[in-house]
Amino acid sequence: MDFTYTDDQKMLKEAARRFLAGACPNVEWYLEMEKDEKGFTPELWKGMAELGWMGILFPEEYGGIGGGVLDMVTLMEEMGYAALPGPYFSTVILGGCTILAAGSEAQKQEFLPKIAEGALRMTLALSEPATTQFNPSLITVKAKAEGDGWVIDGTKLFVPDANVSDWVVVAARTAGKDTDRDGISLFLVETGAPGVGIALLKTVAGDKQCEVVFNNVKVPKGALLGEAGKGLAAVEKTLQIAAVAKCAEMLGGSNKVMELSVAYAKERVQFGKPIGSFQAVQHLCANMKMATEQSIYITYKAAWMIDQGMPEARKFAAVAKTWVSEAYKKVALIGHQIFGGTGYIVEHAMPIYSRRAKAGEYAFGSPNYQREIVAQELGL
Amino acid sequence: MAWDFGNTKEEEAYRQQVAAFLDKELTEEIARQNWEDLGLDKEGRAFGKKLYESGLLGWSWPVEYGGKGLSPVYDFILIDELGKRWSAHVPNDVAYTMVGHTILRRGSDAMKKEFIPRIVRGEIEFGLGYTEPEAGSDLANMKMTAIDQGDYYLVNGQKTFNTESHYADYHWLAAKTDLKASPYKGISLFIVDQHGPGITIRPMITMSGERTNEVFYDDVKVPKNRLVGEVNKGFYYMMEALMSERNYVFTPSRYYPYLNMLLDYAKQTTYLGKPLAEDPMVRQKIAQIAVEIETTQLLSDHARWMEWNHQTMTCEPEITKVVVSEMEQRMVDNAMQLLDQYCQLEEGSKYVPLKGRIEWEFLHSFMTTIGAGTSEVGRGVIATRGLGLPRG
Numbered sequence: 001m002d003f004t005y006t007d008d009q010k011m012l013k014e015a016a017r018r019f020l021a022g023a024c025p026n027v028e029w030y031l032e033m034e035k036d037e038k039g040f041t042p043e044l045w046k047g048m049a050e051l052g053w054m055g056i057l058f059p060e061e062y063g064g065i066g067g068g069v070l071d072m073v074t075l076m077e078e079m080g081y082a083a084l085p086g087p088y089f090s091t092v093i094l095g096g097c098t099i100l101a102a103g104s105e106a107q108k109q110e111f112l113p114k115i116a117e118g119a120l121r122m123t124l125a126l127s128e129p130a131t132t133q134f135n136p137s138l139i140t141v142k143a144k145a146e147g148d149g150w151v152i153d154g155t156k157l158f159v160p161d162a163n164v165s166d167w168v169v170v171a172a173r174t175a176g177k178d179t180d181r182d183g184i185s186l187f188l189v190e191t192g193a194p195g196v197g198i199a200l201l202k203t204v205a206g207d208k209q210c211e212v213v214f215n216n217v218k219v220p221k222g223a224l225l226g227e228a229g230k231g232l233a234a235v236e237k238t239l240q241i242a243a244v245a246k247c248a249e250m251l252g253g254s255n256k257v258m259e260l261s262v263a264y265a266k267e268r269v270q271f272g273k274p275i276g277s278f279q280a281v282q283h284l285c286a287n288m289k290m291a292t293e294q295s296i297y298i299t300y301k302a303a304w305m306i307d308q309g310m311p312e313a314r315k316f317a318a319v320a321k322t323w324v325s326e327a328y329k330k331v332a333l334i335g336h337q338i339f340g341g342t343g344y345i346v347e348h349a350m351p352i353y354s355r356r357a358k359a360g361e362y363a364f365g366s367p368n369y370q371r372e373i374v375a376q377e378l379g380l
Numbered sequence: 381m382a383w384d385f386g387n388t389k390e391e392e393a394y395r396q397q398v399a400a401f402l403d404k405e406l407t408e409e410i411a412r413q414n415w416e417d418l419g420l421d422k423e424g425r426a427f428g429k430k431l432y433e434s435g436l437l438g439w440s441w442p443v444e445y446g447g448k449g450l451s452p453v454y455d456f457i458l459i460d461e462l463g464k465r466w467s468a469h470v471p472n473d474v475a476y477t478m479v480g481h482t483i484l485r486r487g488s489d490a491m492k493k494e495f496i497p498r499i500v501r502g503e504i505e506f507g508l509g510y511t512e513p514e515a516g517s518d519l520a521n522m523k524m525t526a527i528d529q530g531d532y533y534l535v536n537g538q539k540t541f542n543t544e545s546h547y548a549d550y551h552w553l554a555a556k557t558d559l560k561a562s563p564y565k566g567i568s569l570f571i572v573d574q575h576g577p578g579i580t581i582r583p584m585i586t587m588s589g590e591r592t593n594e595v596f597y598d599d600v601k602v603p604k605n606r607l608v609g610e611v612n613k614g615f616y617y618m619m620e621a622l623m624s625e626r627n628y629v630f631t632p633s634r635y636y637p638y639l640n641m642l643l644d645y646a647k648q649t650t651y652l653g654k655p656l657a658e659d660p661m662v663r664q665k666i667a668q669i670a671v672e673i674e675t676t677q678l679l680s681d682h683a684r685w686m687e688w689n690h691q692t693m694t695c696e697p698e699i700t701k702v703v704v705s706e707m708e709q710r711m712v713d714n715a716m717q718l719l720d721q722y723c724q725l726e727e728g729s730k731y732v733p734l735k736g737r738i739e740w741e742f743l744h745s746f747m748t749t750i751g752a753g754t755s756e757v758g759r760g761v762i763a764t765r766g767l768g769l770p771r772g
Contacts, residue, residue: 282763297678
């Protein structure tokens with residue numbers, strides 16, 4: 001057993017802490033990004049690309065640095081700590097990993113190097129208004145073979161950053177019933193293609209989740225990603241990495257909230273004493289520490305298992321997503337309690353983190369969804 | 381250096397050896413004799429001896445006292461494999477997992493020679509003599525005295541909640557040796573023959589049927605050579621040992637048997653013609669139990685890893701302790717909801733499910749957030765030592 005970062009991971013972590021502290025300077029800037037239609041700046045994107053972060057998960061032959069999920073979560077933790085907005089997650093993990101998992105050699109050559117150099121942004125369109133619960137195999141958006149290509153029809157929801165993506169990977173049904181695991185195919189669709197309509201959804205975290213409507217969208221034969229009807233496996237692989245990466249992001253946020261709240265408890269004086277000397281406040285802080293500590297190792301263990309190619313990774317990714325989602329929510333709530341009224345004001349950092357905690361909880365399957373996966377893996 | 385959640389080849393080989401031995405030799409009766417603190421009976425002692433003779437005990441102890449001189453990871457593996465089987469722990473575990481380490485750290489050479497080899501062989505047990513009627517969470521407030529009489533200490537006073545004393549060979553006793561100094565600088569540790577003259581042991585029976593004891597000292601003479609380390613350093617030694625003790629005592633692996641039991645129950649029990657395992661509520665509850673056990677096991681793995689890599693632990697084992705104990709209570713509550721009204725049935729009664737283990741665990745679980753330090757004291761430690769908050 002070893003609970004330490006490699007030297008490279010340490011350097012990555014330190015570089016990320018430094019860069020993101022400058023790039024995401026304060027609450028004011030964050031709120032501006034929330035109001036901004038794009039939600040990030042070109043300089044920020046360029047800076048991250050120059051640091052090599054876009055290709056962290058890709059093999060070197062596709063312009064990446066050949067890192068693993070452990071490297072990814074190391075970086076992701078810092079992104080959560082800094083509350084980084086923008087389409088990094090959707091481009092690299094949702095788009096990149098899916099292409100890596102399902103793409104032909106030509107598709108990988110075409111897309112991954114461009115993502116790695118920061119020249120291309122992507123996302124994954126999965127959820128639909130056809131379902132009220134997260135369910136990646138409930139796909140009703142249709143793709144029909146027509147002439148030399150396919151025609152896609154239907155509506156996708158909660159598509160992160162579609163508004164700033166160049167391409168979107170769409171999960172569409174090419175055969176079978178709405179809930180069949182077979183018959184789901186993946187397509188690479190340009191967001192500028194005729195018939196694609198993108199509208200921002202107003203969300204609690206002010207992140208850029210979108211409705212994407214496909215109205216008779218014609219794509220060529222080569223747009224098919226992987227084998228027709230067999231797309232779900234690649235999606236599930238991506239979702240597993242995405243769930244663990246989201247855990248790392250939430251863990252970073254959790255650490256930040258704890259750091260801010262504990263510092264405040266040490267300096268805020270009431271009744272003539274720092275409030276952090278009162279047991280009631282100390283116990284709240286201890287609760288934050290326990291919940292956060294318990295989030296660290298499960299996140300890294302799940303990442304390690306994915307890197308090791310262990311079959312138990314499915315269970316542990318779900319365990320991690322269940323635990324960390326609920327821990328971050330709890331930590332954020334305690335943070336607000338310690339800051340009192342001041343943390344309720346929009347210009348304070350706390351609402352950023354508590355709103356992001358809520359978005360994280362429901363991304364890629366809520367704890368209820370994940371517990372069902374755990375139950376399956378336990379043989380129930 | 382790199383993140384790694386697996387065992388080394390050598391560790392894995394040891395784990396498999398232990399597992400094979402326990403699957404053959406450890407019966408549920410023996411496990412429960414110890415875990416439920418009923419006192420080690422003949423079978424329990426015999427099992428301890430077999431464990432030693434099989435060559436699986438003591439790998440983490442120094443060679444000169446009969447060990448293999450390896451890192452504590454081997455004892456942790458042993459403890460976890462025991463835990464996975466009916467929640468067992470090492471026979472004579474106060475000696476093996478707590479007292480022995482302090483003797484090694486602080487005892488004289490003569491004391492080490494006298495006690496450690498027998499501890500490594502699993503032969504002797506100690507009763508922990510800390511708590512008193514006026515010294516619970518505030519341990520330093522103890523009143524028991526050990527007065528220096530030249531060639532011996534004269535000990536008087538009362539201990540309470542000394543769980544192993546009725547079957548232990550020795551008492552690991554904390555008493556005041558300097559009545560004028562601050563309590564933190566006036567307590568010493570002693571090894572006392574548990575059943576010697578002047579000592580009276582009275583049973584206290586807990587709500588879950590375990591036996592613990594009051595221990596009374598009436599002019600008990602303790603030889604000078606039974607003082608542990610230096611005089612008046614006892615409180616410091618107790619605190620020094622605390623983090624490591626939590627790593628050995630609060631072991632989440634003990635809850636896997638409950639999880640497995642509930643999985644079997646859900647698969648084998650039907651309601652309205654369908655297995656409970658198909659009910660989404662049942663699936664959610666059992667999954668949540670698994671989530672908490674797995675994440676808590678990792679807290680423990682991490683804190684122990686710090687210990688065997690000689691890193692300074694501030695509050696990590698304390699976190700494990702608080703989380704494990706509170707998890708146990710939530711687990712029991714969830715389990716009882718699955719059993720519904722049958723959860724009330726005691727072991728031995730007609731219709732009792734799962735041999736009454738859940739009902740017993742319910743009764744037991746009131747203790748876990750109190751024994752060895754309450755959750756409130758624990759949170760105080762985490763806040764002040766772990767997070768640097770000012771003391772109130």
